[in-house]
Amino acid sequence: MISKKAKYALKALKVLAEKYAKGPVLISEIAMQERIPKKFLEAILLDLRNNGVLQSQKGKGGGYMLRIPPEEVSFSKVLRIIDGPIAPALCVSMFFYGKCDDCKEEETCSLRSVLAKWRDANLAVLDNTTLADVLKAESESRMNLDSSSVN
Amino acid sequence: MISKKAKYALKALKVLAEKYAKGPVLISEIAMQERIPKKFLEAILLDLRNNGVLQSQKGKGGGYMLRIPPEEVSFSKVLRIIDGPIAPALCVSMFFYGKCDDCKEEETCSLRSVLAKWRDANLAVLDNTTLADVLKAESESRMNLDSSSVN
DNA sequence: TAGCAAGTCTATAAAATTTGTAGATTAAAT
């Protein structure tokens, strides 16, 4: 399970992806539209900005916008920023590696090699899922709505 | 990331898988061997027992043992018992389904369909990874040790 | 049947993490 924070982040990013290259969007606007506590969202967006995903502009006419195109914002990138490690355990994490305090010898840990396989499978999905996929799903679900309203 | 509890559970199950059909193993023995707080482990094993994975025997000569063969104890089964939902969000969980309180219409949630794909990929791995795979990894790592000690 | 061995149950609590709030501050635009 991802955290609420991560879910909020992905939803906010979806909104910003829809408006990519169309000027800044207000925090309050995103908060309202996606039912996210505004102050909480502030911290999330700031975090994404400090990690190169978003760009911000203060003052009137300001707001937040994507710094990179939607197809380059992978779920793995977002989740690492918001939730930390993606791997099932620190001992098999690529970005947040750390020793498990309960393990003796890491090299021969049979659990570890299985966890590593799991991590790889997971990463294959998350590296290749981006905001562009969310937008595509969005437009597809709208198409379904349209056609069903015709029948 | 899985919880420590889940990691403890998997490690304990590995020990029990090694002794499958060879009589009961003491909680204290597993706790010592895997460096798991004994009282904590007790609760974990009890949980696994109450969910049909383990079998227990009280009194002298007692202990815990697998109720089903290692190749039938999938990671998905264990993780559901110990950590709950495997899906990235409740709204796409198969065993723990629940509505996301922050979502409006679930049917057209573009995030949801992407999360569902993620869940499927994840489940494909976890359903097909069992204690037997851990045992196999164990014996393979021992083989590597043997051959390296020859050189 | 006494006594020991081992799992079971209930209650609690410390620690860590997650989620959320409040208010002052800084930067940009007009």
Added chain:
DNA sequence: ATTTAATCTACAAATTTTATAGACTTGCTA
């Protein structure tokens, strides 16, 4: 100058995770 909107600091409530203590039950064996 004033207004707008993001930024920073601090805190706090709520929840989850991790762990401990001790009494209780069951089964074995002498």
